[in-house]
Amino acid sequence: MRDKLRIRLRTLQDPEEYGDVFTVDALPPSEELPFGRSHCVLIRDPDAMAMDIEINASEPKEPENMDINGIQGKPATLAPVRLLTGGLGHLVVEVRLILRAICTDPTSCIHNKDLIYVQLFTRPAESAETGTKMYRVARKLSEDGSAKGMLIDISSVVRFIQLVPDFGTSVTSGLTPQNVMEICQYFYINPFSDKESYKAVY
Numbered sequence: 001m002r003d004k005l006r007i008r009l010r011t012l013q014d015p016e017e018y019g020d021v022f023t024v025d026a027l028p029p030s031e032e033l034p035f036g037r038s039h040c041v042l043i044r045d046p047d048a049m050a051m052d053i054e055i056n057a058s059e060p061k062e063p064e065n066m067d068i069n070g071i072q073g074k075p076a077t078l079a080p081v082r083l084l085t086g087g088l089g090h091l092v093v094e095v096r097l098i099l100r101a102i103c104t105d106p107t108s109c110i111h112n113k114d115l116i117y118v119q120l121f122t123r124p125a126e127s128a129e130t131g132t133k134m135y136r137v138a139r140k141l142s143e144d145g146s147a148k149g150m151l152i153d154i155s156s157v158v159r160f161i162q163l164v165p166d167f168g169t170s171v172t173s174g175l176t177p178q179n180v181m182e183i184c185q186y187f188y189i190n191p192f193s194d195k196e197s198y199k200a201v202y
Contacts, residue, residue, distance in 0.1 A: 002098040003027045005116070007041075007160060012199040019196055022160040026095045026116070035182045042090045042158040042200065043118070090158055092137050092189060093118035094181070096149065114154040119147040124189065134188040135201065136166060141185075159200050163187040 005024040011017045027037040097117035101110040124135035140148040165175075166186040175183060191201035 005095065005098050005154070005157070007157060009159060009196070012196055024095050024160060026098050033178055035179050037178070038094050038096050038181070040092055040094050040161050040163050042161050043093050043152060043156045044158055045091050091123065092121040092161060092163070115151050116154050116157070117149055117151050119149045121187070129188070132188060134164070134191065136186060136188055137163070138186045159196070161197060161200070162190040162193045164190045
């Protein structure tokens with residue numbers, strides 16, 4: 001298992017140029033970080049396209065009108081980034097675990113593949129909030145109140161994204177930078193962190 005994922009992406013404004021390298025954390029709980037530390041990303045909606053994206057480090061295929069993103073140093077063919085609301089597109093998830101699957105059956109489709117375990121957020125509403133012009137999401141919860149998650153191929157990651165907690169009319173006492181992602185249930189997608197995030201969201 002690993003606790004960091006490095007993503008380097010081609011820019012949306014100029015597909016010939018690469019942007020900054022982002023480090024996505026998936027740190028486990030510890031004395032210093034009782035809840036661990038994890039970051040959020042956009043992934044391709046599993047319902048929108050197949051998960052088995054072909055990766056070829058030497059001769060990557062580059063279909064027309066595709067966004068080519070370098071993930072962990074491997075070129076991957078990805079659909080153009082758009083946070084599609086109300087329909088199929090991209091989802092916001094929190095990366096909780098990074099691993100490589102070693103199966104007892106070597107013919108398994110996930111054997112020796114890099115995977116990530118993510119916790120899910122709801123799909124954004126059709127339109128942004130009136131005051132903030134930001135899209136709002138909530139954690140997806142199971143009937144017992146635990147966060148819903150799934151295991152996905154690492155090549156499904158499209159772009160780093162930043163969430164801002166929605167505190168409502170009052171702030172819960174005891175919130176800290178270390179526990180806010182665990183305690184808060186509602187968040188805004190921050191499109192203003194950089195121009196790439198803005199173009200990805202809008």
